[in-house]
Amino acid sequence: MDYKIKKANLEHVNEVAELFDHYRVFYRQASDYEKCRAFIRERLRNNQSHIFLVYAGDKAVGFVQLYELYHYIKLEKQWLLSDLFVHPDHRSKGLSVALIDRSKQWCEETGACGLMLETEKTNDIGNSLYPRCGFAYDGLHNYYHWWN
Template sequence: MNYKIKKASIEDLDEAAALFNLYRVFYRQESNLEKGKAFLKDRLLNNESDIFLAIADEKAVGFVQLYKLFHYTKLQKQWLLSDLFVHPDYRGKGLSVALIDRSKLWCEETGACGLMLETEKTNVIGNQLYPRCEFEYDGLHNYYHWWRTER
């Protein structure tokens, strides 16, 4: 299969938003294309994330979204691989690996020390994919979340 990976710009917002909506639905969120589109638009316009798109058959069929972090022991920039999704019709063709490889290259291009990610324990595909892509499981840390209650 022929494909290319490109860095998304605001001109790619509609295609990126459609994939982002499917990604959120995958994680049991209610479909909301317009809200997701506004979210991505803010990230792109404010340079708050970098998005790479997998293009096949002349359309975006997958994406990865990266957020800048800083690593406290390495004292360097690091990227959070926050979102990775490939449309179900294009899975099993190496696009996830290609998006991860592009993210690794982005680390080199931006002088970052590496990538980190988290995924649900129930994400069977992701939990098989990431070790194959040289991610190391971190069993030493507990991750906690605090969510502000809406009033």
């Protein structure tokens, strides 16, 4: 599949907010585009998160959002892969893997030791995807880590 990935900035707020709203609905939250838009705008404006959008043609169809953390054992920066979403119409095309690969590349670009994430035990898609992408399951929680 032909796709491109772009790092989001304030010009992309509407695209990210629309996908972020769908993502929250997936996690059983009420749709609230305006609140999502304000949340994403604030994160980007204050450089509090880094978001990558994946495009199929001219349309943003997925995103990943990363937050900076510090790992107490490695004593280094790491990134929390907080949110990953691909619109249902564009799943099973490798876009989630592409977004994860871009997140790993971001670790290299920023000198981070790796990525960590948490997902619900009921998220069958994520719980199958993350180990395939090199994340290790910790057994007690659905926390996954990938180290650079």
